[in-house]
Amino acid sequence: MGKENGKVVVLDFWASPYGMRTKIALREKGVEFEVQQEDLWNKSELLLKSNPVHKKVPVLIHGDIPISESLVQVQYIDETWTDAASFLPSDPQSRATARFWADFADKTISFEGGKNIWGNKKGEEQEKGKKEFLESLKVLEAELGDKTYFGGETFGYVDITLVPFYSWFYALEKCGDFSVEAECPKIVAWGKRCVERNSVAASLPESEKVYQQVLKLRQIFGVE
Numbered sequence: 001m002g003k004e005n006g007k008v009v010v011l012d013f014w015a016s017p018y019g020m021r022t023k024i025a026l027r028e029k030g031v032e033f034e035v036q037q038e039d040l041w042n043k044s045e046l047l048l049k050s051n052p053v054h055k056k057v058p059v060l061i062h063g064d065i066p067i068s069e070s071l072v073q074v075q076y077i078d079e080t081w082t083d084a085a086s087f088l089p090s091d092p093q094s095r096a097t098a099r100f101w102a103d104f105a106d107k108t109i110s111f112e113g114g115k116n117i118w119g120n121k122k123g124e125e126q127e128k129g130k131k132e133f134l135e136s137l138k139v140l141e142a143e144l145g146d147k148t149y150f151g152g153e154t155f156g157y158v159d160i161t162l163v164p165f166y167s168w169f170y171a172l173e174k175c176g177d178f179s180v181e182a183e184c185p186k187i188v189a190w191g192k193r194c195v196e197r198n199s200v201a202a203s204l205p206e207s208e209k210v211y212q213q214v215l216k217l218r219q220i221f222g223v224e
Contacts, residue, residue, distance in 0.1 A: 004031075004081050005063075006062050006063030006064075007034070007061075007062075007063065008026065008031055008032065008033035008061070009033065009034045009035075009060075010022055010023060010026070010033055010035050010059070011036050011038055011050060011051075011058060011059040012035050012036065012057050013037065013038050013057050014037060015205060015213045016057055016058060017111065017165050017167070017168060018057070018070035018111075018164070019058035019070070020164035020167070021058075021070040021071070021073070021074055021160055021164055022060055022070055022077070023203040024163070024199045024200055024203045025077040025087065026077055027198065027199035028087070028199045029077055029078075029081040029083075029084045030081075030083075030084055031077070038057050047059060049066075051066065051068045053068070054068060058070055060073040060076065060077075062076075062080070071102065071106060074087065074157065074161070078157075086156075087156045087157040087160060088157050094151075098150070098158055099157070101140070101150060101158045102157050102158045102161040104139070104140070105140060105161045106161055108132075108136035109136055109137065109162060109165050113129070113132065114165070114168055114171075115129075116128065116132065117129040117133060117175055117176040118171060118172060118175040118176070118214050118218060118223070119221055120223065122177070126175075126176060130176050133172070134183050134184070137180070137183070137184045138183070138184060140187065141184045144190055149190070149194075150162075155197060159190075163191060163194045163195075163204070164204060166188075166191035166195070166204065167205055167207055168207075168210055169188070169191070170207035170210065170211055171210050171214040175214065
């Protein structure tokens, strides 16, 4: 029995950009999988058992083995299903560069970073959140340059890391009263190219649906 065999299940919440990474990676590799949607306010026993440290989605379950943390999952998928092209370049220097930018994107374009925009009323804190978000996007835009994808002509690890947040741009724009496209046109053009891929289109929710979810979160957190 090969290492790639075994049922694949993703414990997920549909609006989680981190779960989107895992689903994109699986679809890029042509892996069949099931999605179990979690209620984040009433987490399942399976989720708590599968990720006892963080108790967060996504969790990738392959056979009976649970794997936590989205970028760890993307790497695991890349190393397990090797018939399809790798998400990383073949030479060590280019692989290191891709890992650097994926790490930068993961740390700077995050749910918590977005929350600094949608989770605050208009004012100093929200302006600070917008400034930090756009500054990080501009650094990534400079690295992207005129390339089709972050890896050149090949959709890969950095793209998988960042593109889920494209589905959150509209919600952040509405809550923060700004335009990502006006500030970072190349990033928005890149996002549109990525969504033309079946793996991405099938994994990212509609932007309006994300915005409605954010409005619910604002109510829960008492943001008027």
